[in-house]
Amino acid sequence: MQKKTLGNILTNLKIDALNEMQEASLKANKEHKDVILLSATGSGKTLAFLLPVLERLDPANKKTQALIVVPSRELALQIEKVFRQMGTGYKVTACYGGHLRETEENNLIEAPAVIVGTPGRLGDHIRRENIKTDGIETLVLDEFDKTLELGFQEEVSFVVESLPHIKKHILTSATEAVEIPSFLELQEPAKLDFLPEDGITAPRLEIKQVLSPENDKVETLFRLICHLGNRSTIVFCNHRESVERTGKMLSEKGILNTFYHGAMEQRDRDVALTKFRNGTVNVLVTTDLAARGLDIPHIRYIIHFQLPHTEDSWTHRNGRTARMEASGTAIVMLAPDEKLMPYLSEEQVDTITLPEKAVLPEKPKWVTLFIGAGKKDKVNKIDIVGFLSKKGELKKDDIGLIEVKDFFSFAAVVRSKMSYTLELIKNEKIKNKKVKIDIAR
Structure with a gap:
């Protein structure tokens, strides 16, 4: 990529320079047909694959040239947004469940150079021949560990088999947790591993715990949020019902919050995320759906109201904070009958002592x-x-x-x-x- 072009892109994105991982990705993609990039959430993976994708685009080619497959609509929208901000002049569009298919069909009439989408919706458009695959030579699977989980495998396989002229694969992940399926037919892929050595946490992430005197932890959560003050906070629960119950109980106690989970209508999800992103509310109560792909900067606290089921889930939840150069804190809430997860030791975790009196934070601006x-x-x-x-x-x-x-x-x-x-x-x-x-x- 020409220095001038790269310089313009970085200026548009308000970035001073590429980080080490992004530089390594650019170099590896020039030298290798297929690349696997492992790097922590929030480290800048999106730009690390979009720049090599951009290098392969031909302005004279009016067909779709690159396809980016992602596990969630939020991640699709984030990538679409970053690509637009790069100011390349190429058309990009996102396709995902919950979005009006007619709108997407109109967006696909004039073939975008880059399409980003979820497996089911991409497969649907390919079957309907809304997406013409004969010009697609670059395939990206972002967060492929999640995309290839059970349930997505069949659709991803269909999408991949519908692309007869792929010359390059780029796979990215924040964990090294999944076997790459044979249908991808990778050829001696270069593997870039930028994951932290212990695999648990980024160095800018503090880990703390709060001990609840009762098994129902909502009162302790209320006191904790009052103690943390008016800072951007995500509260993770394991189930949709818990999300709605927790959000409602916090509201009754005077904490402005919004909740977000996969069973909500798309417009309600848009409203929830917008209110959190723009500072109308500082507390988002959610499931692990929000552990990936949400482009919300400056999240200060992650509260594990219900303990993550797996270390992978712990990693992705915490990846919403301490992004790029910012710091953040992950707080584990423990009821009397709960213990720290086996991958955390008590030496790693400080205990927060909450004040006796809870004072409600000021309402957001x-x-x-x-x-x-x-x-x-x-x-x-x-x-x-x-x-x-x-x-x-x-x-x-x-x-x-x-x-x-x-x-x-x-x-x-x-x-x-x-x-x-x-x-x-x-x-x-x-x-x-x-x-x-x-x-x-």
């Missing part, structure tokens, strides 16, 4: 506004900023993170001005169209 128009209505971030400034009488500092989806958008508005602004804008038009505007629930 932001509230999320729902706007019933998006990309398909030709509405973008600039339109929304202009609308909120002119019609809603907001200053630049009063508007936070804006996210524009296909058919709706979200904007963070400073809490102190939300009521006044909502009164001003609720009957106004955006781009001459009357749309629903309300606080996101």
